[in-house]
Amino acid sequence: MKSDAERRDIKHIAVLGSTGSIGQNALEVIASHPDRYRAVALAAGRNINLLAEQVQRFQPRAVAVHDGAVAQELMDRLSKTRDTEWLQGPDGVARMAALDGVDTVISAITGAAGLEPTLAAVRAGKDVALANKETLVMAGDLVMQEAAERGVRILPIDSEHSAVLQSLQGHDRDDLRRIILTASGGPFRGSSLQDMSRVTPEAALNHPNWDMGPKVTVDSATLMNKGLEVIEARWLFDLPISRISVLIHPQSIIHSMVEYRDGSIIAQLGVPHMITPIAYALSYPRHLGTPLPPLDFEAIGSLTFEPPDLERFPCLGLALRAANEGAGMPAVLNAANEIAVNAFLEGNLPFLSIPRLVERVMDEHTPCESVSLEEVLKTDAWARRTALDLLDSGMV
Numbered sequence: 191m192k193s194d195a196e197r198r199d200i201k202h203i204a205v206l207g208s209t210g211s212i213g214q215n216a217l218e219v220i221a222s223h224p225d226r227y228r229a230v231a232l233a234a235g236r237n238i239n240l241l242a243e244q245v246q247r248f249q250p251r252a253v254a255v256h257d258g259a260v261a262q263e264l265m266d267r268l269s270k271t272r273d274t275e276w277l278q279g280p281d282g283v284a285r286m287a288a289l290d291g292v293d294t295v296i297s298a299i300t301g302a303a304g305l306e307p308t309l310a311a312v313r314a315g316k317d318v319a320l321a322n323k324e325t326l327v328m329a330g331d332l333v334m335q336e337a338a339e340r341g342v343r344i345l346p347i348d349s350e351h352s353a354v355l356q357s358l359q360g361h362d363r364d365d366l367r368r369i370i371l372t373a374s375g376g377p378f379r380g381s382s383l384q385d386m387s388r389v390t391p392e393a394a395l396n397h398p399n400w401d402m403g404p405k406v407t408v409d410s411a412t413l414m415n416k417g418l419e420v421i422e423a424r425w426l427f428d429l430p431i432s433r434i435s436v437l438i439h440p441q442s443i444i445h446s447m448v449e450y451r452d453g454s455i456i457a458q459l460g461v462p463h464m465i466t467p468i469a470y471a472l473s474y475p476r477h478l479g480t481p482l483p484p485l486d487f488e489a490i491g492s493l494t495f496e497p498p499d500l501e502r503f504p505c506l507g508l509a510l511r512a513a514n515e516g517a518g519m520p521a522v523l524n525a526a527n528e529i530a531v532n533a534f535l536e537g538n539l540p541f542l543s544i545p546r547l548v549e550r551v552m553d554e555h556t557p558c559e560s561v562s563l564e565e566v567l568k569t570d571a572w573a574r575r576t577a578l579d580l581l582d583s584g585m586v
């Protein structure tokens with residue numbers, strides 16, 4: 191029997207994006223440590239069947255659903271048996287992130303929709319386990335500043351940033367020379383531009399090492415994902431872009447590295463599975479058990495490295511340009527990329543036109559001071575409209 195003090199140690203967790211790839215893995219981590227974690231609030235978009243199962247299994251105090259019709263159907267299915275607070279729409283998701291009694295919010299909604307609820311969590315003083323990199327790409331300055339003011343911890347779920355965080359432990363920050371983010375290179379690492387011009391959504395969604403949601407999988411295939419991660423790292427670790435390098439490492443065993451001024455490099459290695467960084471974000475700075483098999487070096491054989499090819503993967507260069515220019519450009523990059531990826535997945539834009547569309551929108555952006563949430567959302571909306579207009583007019 192647990193004492194009251196032990197019971198109070200249980201971390202109460204809200205999972206934003208519970209039906210997604212990260213959300214489902216996060217719930218498995220939570221379920222595997224019932225003495226430490228409890229999922230008290232769940233938010234999702236449209237996947238009613240999976241959300242209904244999760245509500246039955248985890249019995250959360252609150253459920254937020256982005257889509258009002260889905261929320262109503264779910265309430266009709268479950269409300270007679272459940273004493274749950276139901277929230278709806280974007281406001282409902284943001285309110286759920288700020289609920290009393292929640293200690294940590296796992297931010298795992300995909301895309302720009304993750305920004306407002308994540309900021310709501312920070313403003314309510316919740317620690318954030320962050321998968322939604324778009325939050326920091328769009329509004330890194332604002333979010334990190336507000337987190338610092340409230341003593342809120344933002345702990346990365348992205349495996350690369352988790353690796354950097356782990357490689358920083360026990361070292362003096364003054365000794366840090368640079369961080370090296372590794373990238374698998376995606377399914378088209380060895381493809382010619384000619385082959386890439388014929389890439390289908392099915393081929394782009396077939397990632398060699400990671401099983402992820404569709405948006406981040408396409409971003410991995412274009413290397414936009416690595417560019418977004420560079421911007422995320424810039425804010426998480428408070429480093430200039432010039433001290434963040436990208437290295438292609440096809441086996442995805444070294445998840446990222448930190449180089450110190452004496453030339454020492456500290457890396458974090460592991461089986462490529464998101465369970466590990468999710469578990470670390472929740473247990474930081476401890477490492478708790480997971481069901482994953484140990485890394486088998488003999489089976490892996492060799493680890494290889496190569497530089498990224500910015501000619502075949504211009505999205506990475508565009509992200510670096512956006513990071514260096516600032517002034518709203520990262521939010522423009524992110525919004526235009528979301529529209530482009532969506533159009534590609536719907537069969538309305540060739541794979542190689544994703545960077546062309548993003549660049550066209552970036553070229554039309556007038557630099558602005560995107561320091562408030564309102565400004566960021568205005569910039570995001572402008573970039574989406576511009577990208578859609580360019581698509582409609584067939585100009586890319």
Ligand SMILES: NC(=O)c1ccc[n+]([C@@H]2O[C@H](COP(=O)([O-])OP(=O)(O)OC[C@H]3O[C@@H](n4cnc5c(N)ncnc54)[C@H](OP(=O)(O)O)[C@@H]3O)[C@@H](O)[C@H]2O)c1
Pocket residue numbers: 206207208209210211212213233234235236237238255256283297298299300301303321322323324347348349400401402403404405406464
């Ligand atoms: N998957 C990975 O391995 C991985 C690794 C590192 C970082 N990340 C980052 O983690 C985030 C999530 O990625 P993912 O792969 O888990 O994506 P995913 O599988 O597509 O899941 C997205 C989740 O967000 C929910 N959602 C979407 N729009 C919403 C809205 N407006 N309001 C509420 N919920 C909404 C979806 O709900 P429904 O499905 O119910 O509609 C789903 O639960 C992304 O930012 C990604 O870059 C992912």
